[in-house]
Amino acid sequence: MEMLLLIVVLILLVLVLWAIFTINKFKRLDIKVDEALSGIEVALEKRYDMLTKLLDAAKVYITHEKEVFNEVINLHKGMSVEDLKAADQKMNNVTGGLLALAEGYPELRSSEVFVSLEEGIKDAEEHLQAARRVYNANVSAYNTALAMFPSSLLKGARLPRDFYEIEDHKREDVKISI
DSSP states (O other): OHHHHHHHHHHHHHHHHHHHHHHHHHHHHHHHHHHHHHHHHHHHHHHHHHHHHHHHHHHHHHHHHHHHHHHHHHHHTTOOHHHHHHHHHHHHHHHHHHHHHHHHOTTOOHHHHHHHHHHHHHHHHHHHHHHHHHHHHHHHHHHHHHHSTTGGGGOTTOOOOOOOOOOGGGGSOOOOOO
16 A cells, blocks of 8 residues: 555656746747847847948949039039149149048048958848747747647747748848939
């Protein structure tokens, strides 16, 4: 009789420990899914902040270059010989200043802003894709734990989490206008 009671107590103890372990596993996986979702939000915020700043910088460079080219074109329109000499002198002054600036800052070129923009977009997208993969992996582990027997007996009111999927209009290529 004592042996039977001991076996029943051991079985109940194992069941209680299993239930505690399983419920804690659900909670741990749920927290990991929330953490991964937060990672997506951080990556989205990083992408927005970085792209906004890079696009603003690119717009400034484009505006500056457009003004310089327009000024050069306007200098040459309908000029007399004397005007051309004055414009030539003015261009020499501007060119000399640009060369001095370029010597002091050899890496200062507007094309580099676009290279930086391109690299920034690539980096932001890679971080975002990684965050999405981590989220979906955690959702998969959580949903699997909920569905697998015998853990599914203890899932209670827990519902499977949704995988990260993009909206249809976001499947199209983004058009960046500067």
